[in-house]
Amino acid sequence: xxxxxxxxxxxxxxxxxxxxxxxxxxxxxxxxxxxxxxxxxxxxxxxxxxxxxxxxxxxxxxxxxxxxxxxxxxxxxxxxxxxxxxxxxxxxxxxxxxxxxxxxxxxxxxxxxxxxxxxxxxxxxxxxxxxxxxxxxxxxxxxxxxxxxxxxxxxxxxxxxxxxxxxxxxxxxxxxxxxxxxxxxxxxxxxxxxxxxxxxxxxxxxxxxxxxxxxxxxxxxxxxxxxxxxxxxxxxxxxxxxxxxxxxxxxxxxxxxxxxxxxxxxxxxxxxxxxxxxxxxxxxxxxxxxxxxxxxxxxxxxxxxxxxxxxxxxxxxxxxxxxxxxxxxxxxxxxx
Amino acid sequence: xxxxxxxxxxxxxxxxxxxxxxxxxxxxxxxxxxxxxxxxxxxxxxxxxxxxxxxxxxxxxxxxxxxxxxxxxxxxxxxxxxxxxxxxxxxxxxxxxxxxxxxxxxxxxxxxxxxxxxxxxxxxxxxxxxxxxxxxxxxxxxxxxxxxxxxxxxxxxxxxxxxxxxxxxxxxxxxxxxxxxxxxxxxxxxxxxxxxxxxxxxxxxxxxxxxxxxxxxxxxxxxxxxxxxxxxxxxxxxxxxxxxxxxxxxxxxxxxxxxxxxxxxxxxxxxxxxxxxxxxxxxxxxxxxxxxxxxxxxxxxxxxxxxxxxxxxxxxxxxxxxxxxxxxxxxxxxxx
DNA sequence: GCCACATATGACAACGTTGTCAATTGTTAA
DNA sequence: TTAACAATTGACAACGTTGTCATATGTGGC
Numbered sequence: 001x002x003x004x005x006x007x008x009x010x011x012x013x014x015x016x017x018x019x020x021x022x023x024x025x026x027x028x029x030x031x032x033x034x035x036x037x038x039x040x041x042x043x044x045x046x047x048x049x050x051x052x053x054x055x056x057x058x059x060x061x062x063x064x065x066x067x068x069x070x071x072x073x074x075x076x077x078x079x080x081x082x083x084x085x086x087x088x089x090x091x092x093x094x095x096x097x098x099x100x101x102x103x104x105x106x107x108x109x110x111x112x113x114x115x116x117x118x119x120x121x122x123x124x125x126x127x128x129x130x131x132x133x134x135x136x137x138x139x140x141x142x143x144x145x146x147x148x149x150x151x152x153x154x155x156x157x158x159x160x161x162x163x164x165x166x167x168x169x170x171x172x173x174x175x176x177x178x179x180x181x182x183x184x185x186x187x188x189x190x191x192x193x194x195x196x197x198x199x200x201x202x203x204x205x206x207x208x209x210x211x212x213x214x215x216x217x218x219x220x221x222x223x224x225x226x227x228x229x230x231x232x233x234x235x236x237x238x239x240x241x242x243x244x245x246x247x248x249x250x251x252x253x254x255x256x257x258x259x260x261x262x263x264x265x266x267x268x269x270x271x272x273x274x275x276x277x278x279x280x281x282x283x284x285x286x287x288x289x290x291x292x293x294x295x296x297x298x299x300x301x302x303x304x305x306x307x308x309x310x311x312x313x314x315x316x317x318x319x320x321x322x323x324x325x326x327x328x329x330x331x332x333x334x335x336x
Numbered sequence: 337x338x339x340x341x342x343x344x345x346x347x348x349x350x351x352x353x354x355x356x357x358x359x360x361x362x363x364x365x366x367x368x369x370x371x372x373x374x375x376x377x378x379x380x381x382x383x384x385x386x387x388x389x390x391x392x393x394x395x396x397x398x399x400x401x402x403x404x405x406x407x408x409x410x411x412x413x414x415x416x417x418x419x420x421x422x423x424x425x426x427x428x429x430x431x432x433x434x435x436x437x438x439x440x441x442x443x444x445x446x447x448x449x450x451x452x453x454x455x456x457x458x459x460x461x462x463x464x465x466x467x468x469x470x471x472x473x474x475x476x477x478x479x480x481x482x483x484x485x486x487x488x489x490x491x492x493x494x495x496x497x498x499x500x501x502x503x504x505x506x507x508x509x510x511x512x513x514x515x516x517x518x519x520x521x522x523x524x525x526x527x528x529x530x531x532x533x534x535x536x537x538x539x540x541x542x543x544x545x546x547x548x549x550x551x552x553x554x555x556x557x558x559x560x561x562x563x564x565x566x567x568x569x570x571x572x573x574x575x576x577x578x579x580x581x582x583x584x585x586x587x588x589x590x591x592x593x594x595x596x597x598x599x600x601x602x603x604x605x606x607x608x609x610x611x612x613x614x615x616x617x618x619x620x621x622x623x624x625x626x627x628x629x630x631x632x633x634x635x636x637x638x639x640x641x642x643x644x645x646x647x648x649x650x651x652x653x654x655x656x657x658x659x660x661x662x663x664x665x666x667x668x669x670x671x672x
Numbered sequence: 673g674c675c676a677c678a679t680a681t682g683a684c685a686a687c688g689t690t691g692t693c694a695a696t697t698g699t700t701a702a
Numbered sequence: 703t704t705a706a707c708a709a710t711t712g713a714c715a716a717c718g719t720t721g722t723c724a725t726a727t728g729t730g731g732c
Contacts, residue, residue, distance in 0.1 A: 002449075004718055015682040020720060028680055047449045051396070052718035054387035056687050062429075070415035072408065079406035082432040086443070091452065093398075094428040096418040107422070113338075113383045116427070223618050252618050259620040279615055282559050282588050284595035340688055351712040356690060364710055388688035392717050 003044045011040035023048055062091040063305065064117030066108070068099065068126045072277050073294065077123055077146065080298040088306055093117055099129035108132075112139045119143060119305045121298075128189060144305040146297055149191050156308065156317040158301040162192045162274075165290035165323030166199025166244075167206075169272055172288070172325055173242045174207045177334035178270065181209075182240035184229045184250050186221035193221070196246045196274060215240055219250060226253025234261055234269075241270065241334050248273035248280050248289055255283065255330065266332030276326050286328030293321050339380045347376035359384055398427040399641065400453030402444070404435065404462045408613055409630065413459055413482065416634040424642055429453055435465030444468075448475045455479060455641045457634075464525055480641040482633055485527050492644065492653040494637040498528045498610075501626035501659030502535025502580075503542075505608055508624070508661055509578045510543045513670035514606065517545075518576035520565045520586050522557035529557070532582045532610060551576055555586060562589025570597055570605075577606065577670050584609035584616050584625055591619065591666065602668030612662050622664030629657050 005023075009016040014033060021029050022037040029037075040046070054060050063085055067074055078092075085092050095111060098104045111117060112135075119142040127133055127149045136143060137153060145157035173181050183200045186193030197216070204211055214236070219229040226245050230253065233240055243258075245251035251273025255265060263269045265285055272288040273280060280287035300319055307314045341359075345352040350369060357365050358373040365373075376382070390396050399421055403410055414428075421428050431447060434440045447453060448471075455478040463469055463485045472479060473489060481493035509517050519536045522529030533552070540547055550572070555565040562581050566589065569576055579594075581587035587609025591601060599605045601621055608624040609616060616623035636655055643650045 002451075006718080016718090017682060017684095017720080018680085021681090024720080028678090030680060033680080045449075047446050049391070049718050050450045050452050051387050051390035052687090053720075054687095055385070055391050055689085055718080056720045058687080060387070067418070070411040070418065072411070075406040075408065075411035075414075078411070078414070078430065082403070082406065082430060086432050086440075092430040094414065094418055094430055096422055104422075110383055113381075114386050115338075116386050256618060256620050279618070282592060282615070283619055284592050342688080352688090353690080353712060353714095354710085357711090360690080364708090366710065369710080385688050388717090389690075390717095391688080391719085392690045394717080 002049075003046045005046075005048065007044055008037065008040045008046050011044055012036045058115065060091075060116055060118050061089065062093050062117045063302070064093045064095050064111060064120045066095050066097050066120060066122045066126050068097055068123070072279070073275070074123060076294045077121075077298050080295050081121065081302050084299060084302045084306075090118075090306070097126045097129075097132065099126065099132065105131055105135060109135060109139075112141050115141075117141075119309050121146065121301060121305060122148070124149065124192075125190065128187075142305060142308040144301040144308075146301050147192060147292075149189070151191065151318070156301070156304050156314065158297045158304065158319045158321065159192075160292040160294075160297060161320050161323045162195035163199040163202070165274060165292070165325075166196035166246075167203045168199075168323065168325045169244055169274070169288075169290050170200045170203030171207070172327065173244065173270060173272070173331065174203065174209065176242075176270065176331060178240075178242040179209050180212070180215065180238070180240040181242045181244055182215045182217065182233050184217050184219040184226060184243065184245040184254065186219065186225075186246045186250075188218065190221075193246055200244060214238075219246075221247035221250055223249050223253040223256070226250030227257045228253075230254035230257040230271075231261070234258065234263065239269075242331065243269065243271050245271070245273045248275040248277040248287065251287055251289065251330075252279060252283060255287065265330055267335050270331040272331050280326070281328065285330045288328045288331040289326050291324045291326050293324075296321055338385075339382045341382075341384065343380055344373065344376045344382050347380055348373045394451065396427075396452055396454050397425065398429050398453045399638070400429045400431050400447060400456045402431050402433045402456060402458045402462050404433055404459070408615070409611070410459060412630045413457075413634050416631050417457065417638050420635060420638045420642075426454075426642070433462045433465075433468065435462065435468065441467055441471060445471060445475075448477050451477075453477075455645050457482065457637060457641060458484070460485065460528075461526065464523070478641060478644040480637040480644075482637050483528060483628075485525070487527065487654070492637070492640050492650065494633045494640065494655045494657065495528075496628040496630075496633060497656050497659045498531035499535040499538070501610060501628070501661075502532035502582075503539045504535075504659065504661045505580055505610070505624075505626050506536045506539030507543070508663065509580065509606060509608070509667065510539065510545065512578075512606065512667060514576075514578040515545050516548070516551065516574070516576040517578045517580055518551045518553065518569050520553050520555040520562060520579065520581040520590065522555065522561075522582045522586075524554065526557075529582055536580060550574075555582075557583035557586055559585050559589040559592070562586030563593045564589075566590035566593035566607075567597070570594065570599065575605075578667065579605065579607050581607070581609045584611045584613040584623065587623055587625065587666075588615060588619060591623065602666055603671050606667040608667050616662070617664065621666045624664045624667040625662050627660045627662050629660075632657055 005016045122145045147159045148157045217229045219225040274290045276289045276291040341352045458481045483495045484493045553565045555561040610626045612625045612627040
């Protein structure tokens, strides 16, 4: 039998309501009484029952995090979220979401409906699923999105600046003397993939470098995608002198392909990516990339959600953080 | 106002208890009544309130997962756990644990005390902390450990075979002609680190290769640890012809160091690791390593926990899964 | 000495479910 | 026909909190 608030009240010689007041730091409890209650709590090793508390307050003190897959990007997100919620006494509930998977949708709808979570942090690429977007839009639950697919909605989000990052990177390559720069895209329905493509194109235009359709290859933001795309590029009659992959995963795949084929990086071929995953600096040569400040992004998004949950007004609900160039060893001057 | 069981009862023209019976699939409800109730649930879009249900059943239908850090290993664990709990209708609660961090301990104790989770999956390296071990041992809560530090206790666990894996790897190197094989350890208080060291030594003994103390270097199971240790080794007067790192992270660090110093892998130096992380095959040259079947381990551990939770007897509570050699390009014949 | 008002406390009703147990109905065996 | 028993149903009390409201108790101003 676990100890309840009644036991504490009995021990402290007061009513359960007074104990409740002490627990919740409510005013109007005399110092002596408070002391007695705290003493009793200590003695009895009492802890309030969350289910009861939740039942009556209609809050769960839990943040749900919607995850599609569990990769590096996601673990970086989780890591930061754990820190923040740890400090704010919120629990974190993991909820997997498989796009276009009916059971998944039903489960999420239940989660929201039953208020098992007070708020939701949505991670990419969950929101590629139109059903999910609709569900979230119509659901009456506080939410914050991390680098969402679609920015037109009214929901709160925090994102990196994909356009600017890609511009910077392309500019960096141009400054190194490259004028045949290949770009490996991600899925065309990912906003970030398109934004990066536009940034790449804008930089080319700015420096008056003609666009070459053959240098833009539709791919996936994965190791395998980058690997395959790079091989296609490198086997072509007029290979590029630099490959800019839209994600680090793809860049690592491209790097692997190049090394497998015996190309020297960066002497014969420059390769760069986007995101600055931990692997980017653990590979040889270190990968030049664009930092995507995921830790900041998650921190801001989670904090935003907590603010919304606590009822405080949030002034800026849509934040885009600037990108930064991270130059390592995988890019270099063009070698004639 | 959300719909409750009362609304459903009213709509279906029966008592709340009968509705409860239908929800919980209890017997002794006539087909007609069940039908009416289901109809009402459908119409009203009703979902039971978890807090109320938890309060009365004293169960939370939630599995807690204790994590120290959120790295790759951990995200592999989460990924699998999400799958399984998804299928079994359990929620997953993330709980961070920072060893020798007092607040962390208090929070965990509360979590258990308040029964916010029905059971706990403990991931490494949380249990290096003696306080945690004591807390878990004295806590009356079902738990399953993943590759625990200490196997002497009565708790359920699933682990890989570290000794055998290291033996196989060392044997592989010996068969390639190596007789100066360095081994980079992990922390000495990690059982797995020691087990792997013993496996390495046993293989040397089996093939009558003299042990050389200078070839065993105390390190960390991290990229930085492997990097530093490899540099020390490679700068020595009598460098090894092969470096066996006790973890893939360390092996990747060693590989980076070797490449930075201009050593050709595997022509001049063989490098191998342990765990078969995804990066192991995304680096060039691909890393020879020992598979640590983390997915199976987590599946078995989680399943075990669910069995315990459901009250079914678990026959084998301590499982050690065999390791397997994964040969890639980072190891080769000794080059004279 | 008394009123007004802030401080301090408790009795009791929620919250929405499941568990207990009694009551009703239907069915089978003697 | 009736006893025995299974199937079906519901009334009501938990579960352990917090919210509401009423009731003390002190305290300062007149």
